[in-house]
Amino acid sequence: MPMSTATLFTGLAGMLASLALLVWLAYRGWSVLLLAPVCAMLAAFVSGEPVLAHWTQTFMASTGRFLAQFFPLFLLGSLFGKLMEDSGSVDAVAQLMIDKLGTRHALVAVVMGGALVTYGGVSLFVAFFVLAPMAQALFRSADLPRRLMPATIMLGTATFTMSALPGTPALQNAIPMPFFGTTPFAAPGLGVIASGVMAGFGLWWLGRAAAAAKQNGEGFVEPLDGGADYEARGKSALVRERASVAQTFDPAEIDSGGRAPEAAGYGVAPPSAFVALAPLVVVVAMNFAMNVVVFPRLDAAYLAQPRWGATTLSAVAGVWGVSVALAVGIVVLVALNRARLGALRESMDAGANAAVLPVLSVGSLVGYGAVIAALPAFEAVRDWVLGIGGGPLVSLAVATNLLAGLTGSASGGLTIALDALGGTYMQLAAQHHIDPALLHRVAVMSSGTLDSLPHNGAVVTLLAVCGSTHRESYRDLVIVSIAGALIALAVVIVLGSLFGCF
Template sequence: MILGLLGILAALGLLMWLSFRGWSILLLAPAAALLAAFASGEPILAHLTQVYMTGGAGFLAQFFPLFLLGALFGKLMEDTGSVEVIARFMTEKLGTGRTILAVVLGGAIVTYGGVSLFVAIFVLVPMAQGLFRTANIPVRLMPAAIALGTMTFTMSALPGTPALQNAIPMPFFGTTPFAAPGLGIIAAAIMLAFGLWWLGRAEKAARRAGDGYHVSNEDIAVDDPNLRERATIASEFDPAELPHGRHSRTSPSFAIALLPLVVVIAVNLLMSVVVLPLLDTSFLAEEKWGATSLSAVGGVWAVVVALFVAIVTLIAFNKDRLPSLRESMDAGANASVLPAFSVASLVGFGAVIAALPAFAVVRDLVLSIGGGPLVSLAVATNILAALTGSASGGMTIALDALGETYMRLAGEYGIDPALLHRVAVMSAGTLDSLPHNGAVVTLLAVCGVTHKQSYLDIFMVAIVGAVIALAAVIVLGTVFGSF
């Protein structure tokens, strides 16, 4: 048993260290899984074909449509110029006097509407650079402003967000994308308020010190292939596909640019609350359909339909602004493949770890954490997201291993599964933003700054603010239940 525990720790350490150095997770995940199996004295080939592959394939079967449609939607929004129009509108309306707020809200609008994280980053950075230069704000604060708008409350707290993280708990807990909406809105407000307070404080301190906008002299290679490997487990979009496709020469109006984002949220809500509950889905209980239920698949269905309708709307209103629709769609589709398989590889790794005899010790240790199921769920998800550097990968591993246990405990403690959903999603979006996270590394590189210059501010807005919001949700959920 001790050797098995050491094998699990060694496998996690190897995965974390080499992934940070840019090794492909497609190679690391199975190698680390088999190392753990070997240390436990388990049959290696059986774990490879029957556990690792089954776990990864199960994840793809459930969530690949979200990767595909999410990446396609993001690419079309980028090629039509819609993301740029929305970001520019926010900056023009708020002005240079509220530069940080403009950057934060611009990122928040596009990501809450379903635009992939990396699409938003690569569009926002050039615009933010111009704003920060005009307002004479240190460029080192720019990554934190973009992170606050794109990587925090719109991904994990706001109800109905089509982000992959918000979809993953739905099959486990039978919930919808709008799980615990009141608590989610409160959490989002806390993250936004804390982040803006911290960045405003940092901006004032910089002005007092006479520290203005200046570009770093360090030569940071944005096209470093290692960045791509790190990035593919942090979002559903492969940044290598951004240059592909053909960008529109004309821009849509703000209303046309915003319309597809509104469609995503509206159709998502309509499907979750009205359409799906009215359908007769009793046929899903048949073996032909996997002997499942609407509660297990309805959430994914709602997001899939919402993204599909938004894509159709986007094409219909921008057909003259898509000089090569096929090229743009091909690039979007291709951008979904590597991230999907990378996260699936992490899930397969988690399946092997959970199947090892030594994992029972880890499970019992997690469940023995004081504070009840909500606290232990938060701790488990945070740890796995931190170790893997992936919110979606860490959360799926945690729920694959412990999801059924937490559903049972929810029944015993009288906890609404919707509360479990919101706590799990928010927990995945906290410690995943440690320095080795692919999105963090990419964001810093694109902004042209280093960890030393900018990571403290990212840590405060993306981790400290998120932890405060998570603690508030756990306390409020424990006292008042889900709302």
């Protein structure tokens, strides 16, 4: 029975009010663990839906499915990043870029250092805390404005290595795999082209900004606190709550565990470039091997049995591949750096603990989205999204962009969009002869654009760690992380529409 106009209006008003409340209170530092269920139940109540049923049967069921699917990636990714940090390997990779490129190419050195560690599986926030002091030293030597540091670090860590480079172990690249039956290497050619666009455009802008600053006599200015305590800057309660919905690592755990022994007086030399890079290479290589070599030859018909969830290999292979890659990377990392990990158990405990708040926070956002998608008035929203001109790729990009921007979370916005519309887009893909791998790449890239709005946890954390403010640094950050990503997304949609997936 069709809804009356009054019922539709009331339902839409409830959805918008709950979303506005969620965004506003999250921006003010309230925990998403509390906000998401409260705002979801508010929308259900206004829509005249059974509140308690949505609480236990919709919200919690969807949150539970997200945890069941993706907690292994949160856990292993967080653990890998923490061990890379505590062994001194992230520092060694960043120092390698500094040694090879030097002060003359300070911007490129910071971008390349961030790209290497994040493409190799190191958590975004671990990279922030390691790269910031090194970037500051480089910028000081090159006399570059410190206000450009956040944009430079963001370009290397949270743009092309997060959403475009094929095979990236970033969570965002794993989320579409169960929905579309794809792998982390979906649309590799388009991903490489998009990465080149993002990196090239971002470096062009940063070089232009640095040249303009030099012409105006603007150079490096020391932060008020001297730049000594990067960790203290990033551990406030406000930063922690926002950061936890944006990535897979809880900043509160950044100083837990055992630091690199050379800094703690053990007299063990820092890792060489080979030792530091080896675990990163292993993660990428194992990810490729599992998804391209092993799984296509694996007989997994048993997965169709009810005891295994009546699923298929294509629905789980992507998560399996990244999980195995990270697990093997951890083993190699520990084997090569055992002497440097003076407090291995503490480091592993801290890495595991750092995964808990982020996965629950993002899972709560997913539960919120599931309740919204289950409300009768959402059908009007679905029809509007699917009716956007330009075809399924454009409407998928718009929907994911909006949800990632509103929630301030690439992973949360992407999961909500695919939970609500993933099946519909698979049907549209079949009708329009669109390769699901192209849907995968467009969806992932769309999640990494408007998510960098001012309330995004990665943005807030990075500015705090760099000792900067939105007023000083956000303009350049927008250009490299949003404008560049949107240009690359447009290129992928045009090329994909003209030539298909490659």
